[in-house]
């Protein structure tokens with residue numbers, strides 16, 4: 001099986017966000033960047049499928065600045081075979097230009113399966129993987145928590161409101177991964193050493209901003225510090241009163 | 251002057267409540283632009299789209315076919331994009347549900363147009379401007395969309411459903427049949443069919459590790475039942491422990507919820523949990539630790555033992571609501 005995994009470098013979700021001087025992006029100074037948590041499931045699934053097939057290749061793609069090489073190396077250390085950086089210092093808040101560059105890179109490579117995260121925790125677009133599928137003219141299933149691949153076909157399960165959808169699809173296809181799909185491995189020391197020697201190709205690409213312009217990026221209004229209505233069960237009537245007359249939610 | 255297209259969602263032939271939000275937001279936008287609000291309704295044979303004029307739809311395009319009873323990405327995208335191909339639309343709106351988040355990028359890529367996903371604010375100011383929470387809910391973008399048409403998904407519970415009378419004319423559109431070699435939903439397992447989903451419920455009562463044992467979630471379920479129209483949510487700690495299904499998890503790796511009322515019981519309020527619920531309109535926290543971070547975002551808090559506070563709260567709410 002030849003499998004592509006697309007990964008994004010994102011700020012660690014523990015990190016404190018500060019707005020940059022332009023008022024349109026974050027101040028990256030002091031921010032720790034990590035592999036997008038949902039992409040870890042995609043990487044793990046790719047590695048498991050290759051291991052189960054006993055043969056094949058896992059190629060990792062990332063689009064972004066030079067620092068993404070580190071993210072790609074992390075995935076190589078987990079066990080992927082080689083990496084491709086689509087290098088650009090531009091960003092796009094419209095997921096389509098990103099998807100187009102990824103789709104162009106993937107199109108003629110003969111992948112059986114393309115795995116992405118269901119969303120990137122920085123821009124929360126929920127879009128790039130499914131867009132890549134559409135641009136390549138192949139099926140996709142998004143936010144998958146259970147996956148079976150056999151005989152050139154796949155069956156995926158994904159959570160929907162109040163239920164689970166079971167989806168059959170032919171390969172090649174794109175699957176975007178959700179929590180619950182697997183337990184991602186940590187890179188072992190040996191893997192980290194080996195990753196240094198694995199091929200990582202850097203290609204310059206031109207990313208346009210698409211059809212979305214940033215007006216501002218701001219911190220959310222602090223929630224007006226609430227109040228403790230009281231201690232213990234005796235405070236319940238005061239809470240009910242507040243919910244009825246102040247908040248008007250009862 | 252462009253029209254707005256609202257893509258509606260059904261389950262078992264019944265329109266989902268969240269579609270009223272899509273219609274209402276679409277009505278407001280269409281009126282601001284000076285265009286009409288059209289709706290696309292895709293579902294099983296027999297669905298008729300009656301009564302949607304009351305939610306502001308000028309015209310409803312209905313494609314009802316048993317092959318479309320379950321969501322099928324490719325066929326649904328075919329129906330929507332052939333409607334958009336008539337060229338009058340400035341925006342296509344969907345709810346940011348499991349279906350909307352899957353269908354929207356398909357449509358946007360097929361139309362070659364921008365997508366703004368999971369928006370919580372939608373305005374018209376010489377063009378469409380949206381607000382979107384990003385960075386795990388820790389920052390908000392205001393974005394101007396410079397392309398027409400565009401595709402937008404609306405995060406549930408952020409756009410209030412409001413009735414407004416429009417013609418609601420119905421046009422039936424035939425279904426040409428599915429193409430070969432596409433992904434097909436073959437089955438929907440519905441363990442919690444009767445239960446309201448956390449992401450859509452107007453009230454969410456969530457429990458955390460403070461409940462100590464899975465059986466104690468009965469307290470949370472009872473409180474939710476007393477409130478009515480409420481869903482049970484959970485912190486990751488209790489989902490990882492196997493006490494509750496992942497479908498109930500609220501937070502960065504779970505669901506993002508914006509209910510009118512969010513009650514956090516025995517939840518400390520870790521940043522990743524807050525990412526999923528900080529846009530709730532009213533937050534109530536019950537925790538025995540007065541320094542728990544959840545109190546920093548809660549509008550109302552009770553410091554105390556949940557095993558004493560929650561049963562009393564459930565009882566008092568039953569009285570207030572007369573049940």
Ligand SMILES: Cc1cc2nc3c(=O)[nH]c(=O)nc-3n(C[C@H](O)[C@H](O)[C@H](O)COP(=O)(O)OP(=O)(O)OC[C@H]3O[C@@H](n4cnc5c(N)ncnc54)[C@H](O)[C@@H]3O)c2cc1C
Nearest residue numbers: 458459460485486487501502503504516517518523538556
């Ligand atoms: C990458 C990543 C993603 C994550 N995603 C999520 C996510 O999506 N959702 C999520 O929730 N977490 C997430 N987490 C985990 C998060 O960091 C916390 O560990 C988790 O939210 C804690 O759950 P909790 O509040 O139930 O438990 P705890 O933090 O253990 O809190 C239990 C609380 O119960 C209170 N308590 C105990 N006994 C009582 C009593 N008798 N009466 C009243 N109060 C009592 C305690 O004072 C305490 O505040 C994530 C973490 C990481 C690293």
Ligand SMILES: Nc1ncnc2c1ncn2[C@@H]1O[C@H](COP(=O)(O)O)[C@@H](O)[C@H]1O
Nearest residue numbers: 006007063116117119120125126127128
């Ligand atoms: N710049 C990027 N480089 C590589 N993969 C990306 C990039 N942006 C998004 N993706 C992939 O698309 C998924 C969904 O991202 P998004 O649509 O931005 O929420 C991510 O989990 C990644 O797998």
